[in-house]
Amino acid sequence: MVSNILNKIGNTPLVPIGLSPMVRVFAKLEFYNPTGSVKDRAACYLLNRLLNEKIIDQDTTIIESSSGNFGVALSAYCKLFGLKFICVIDENTLPVNEMLIKLQGAEVIRITEPDQHGGFLLNRLKKVREIMDKTEKIYWANQYGNPLVAAAYYNSIGKELCLEAPRQEIDYVFLGVSSGGTITGVSQRIKHENPNTKVIAVDVLGSVIFGGGAKKRFIPGIGSSITPVILDSAKIDEVVYVSEAESIECCRELLAKYNLYAGGSSGSVYAAIKKYFSEKDIYEPVNVMCVFADSGERYITTIYNDTWYQKVAAYEAAHPVELPQLYTSSLKIS
Numbered sequence: 269m270v271s272n273i274l275n276k277i278g279n280t281p282l283v284p285i286g287l288s289p290m291v292r293v294f295a296k297l298e299f300y301n302p303t304g305s306v307k308d309r310a311a312c313y314l315l316n317r318l319l320n321e322k323i324i325d326q327d328t329t330i331i332e333s334s335s336g337n338f339g340v341a342l343s344a345y346c347k348l349f350g351l352k353f354i355c356v357i358d359e360n361t362l363p364v365n366e367m368l369i370k371l372q373g374a375e376v377i378r379i380t381e382p383d384q385h386g387g388f389l390l391n392r393l394k395k396v397r398e399i400m401d402k403t404e405k406i407y408w409a410n411q412y413g414n415p416l417v418a419a420a421y422y423n424s425i426g427k428e429l430c431l432e433a434p435r436q437e438i439d440y441v442f443l444g445v446s447s448g449g450t451i452t453g454v455s456q457r458i459k460h461e462n463p464n465t466k467v468i469a470v471d472v473l474g475s476v477i478f479g480g481g482a483k484k485r486f487i488p489g490i491g492s493s494i495t496p497v498i499l500d501s502a503k504i505d506e507v508v509y510v511s512e513a514e515s516i517e518c519c520r521e522l523l524a525k526y527n528l529y530a531g532g533s534s535g536s537v538y539a540a541i542k543k544y545f546s547e548k549d550i551y552e553p554v555n556v557m558c559v560f561a562d563s564g565e566r567y568i569t570t571i572y573n574d575t576w577y578q579k580v581a582a583y584e585a586a587h588p589v590e591l592p593q594l595y596t597s598s599l600k601i602s
């Protein structure tokens with residue numbers, strides 16, 4: 269028995285989804301966390317550290333810009349710890365996530381004006397700064413740059429991936445990137461334990477995280493309109509780009525083949541693994557770990573809706589973007 273379900277973070281299932289006998293893929297199912305995503309790890313760890321180290325107290329307001337999952341997680345843990353929370357979301361935030369954030373007592377501010385990259389992040393961050401300037405005792409969780417967020421992932425999912433890999437051997441780890449905290453903490457831990465593991469970042473076309481042309485994007489939780497500074501301390505070997513249409517198709521394939529009902533970024537990660545190994549010669553079996561950050565359940569009207577899928581695919585076909593100059597099939601980061 270647990271005293272509160274919110275204390276049951278981590279030790280999420282790791283399931284094999286063998287791509288082939290040579291490419292053994294294991295997916296860490298982060299939707300088994302209490303509020304449904306990997307972000308519980310960061311929200312709970314961050315607030316505990318801030319309260320224990322007296323960086324904040326019960327009178328501090330927490331503020332964050334989130335496309336959804338971190339907002340849902342922070343709203344739950346702020347409520348648990350009795351803290352006021354302001355969440356700045358945007359038009360791509362799923363209605364169900366907005367509802368959950370509000371129901372947990374947070375104040376929600378919704379940005380509807382896109383920024384120059386066709387995303388909403390720059391305007392979300394502008395709003396955060398505006399509120400910070402006029403509010404006393406306010407702490408910005410800042411998943412895009414806060415080392416405590418990377419430390420959360422280093423100490424939890426990073427550790428779990430290293431311990432749970434078959435024979436503790438990880439040849440590759442694939443992670444979707446948005447604010448960059450997950451890949452920063454996980455890559456630091458994995459490279460610490462096993463410097464030979466290749467860390468592969470997964471991004472979507474139209475995201476500017478690693479360079480390349482910007483375009484409007486539709487799937488929350490993958491890609492960004494900025495290069496988050498937290499990534500300066502990430503240890504990434506290569507970046508694989510996938511389209512949003514491919515991501516959606518791969519979500520559906522995960523459900524059809526493996527009974528995994530996963531969110532949009534999980535489809536991106538699976539699409540990237542398929543693409544990467546279809547272009548690579550492998551001479552002995554490799555262990556590939558990956559993170560499926562959230563569940564498909566909240567995406568009924570988007571990822572799993574045919575009309576929405578067709579709209580995204582048509583938009584992508586009509587708006588090709590430039591990839592970063594070094595791009596071949598993947599971008600090597602020296």
Ligand SMILES: Cc1ncc(COP(=O)(O)O)c(C=O)c1O
Pocket residue numbers: 305335336337338444445446447448449450451488489490531532533534561562
């Ligand atoms: C569903 C989903 N996948 C992946 C990520 C990427 O994680 P990070 O923001 O730590 O890069 C997020 C972040 O919001 C997410 O919501």
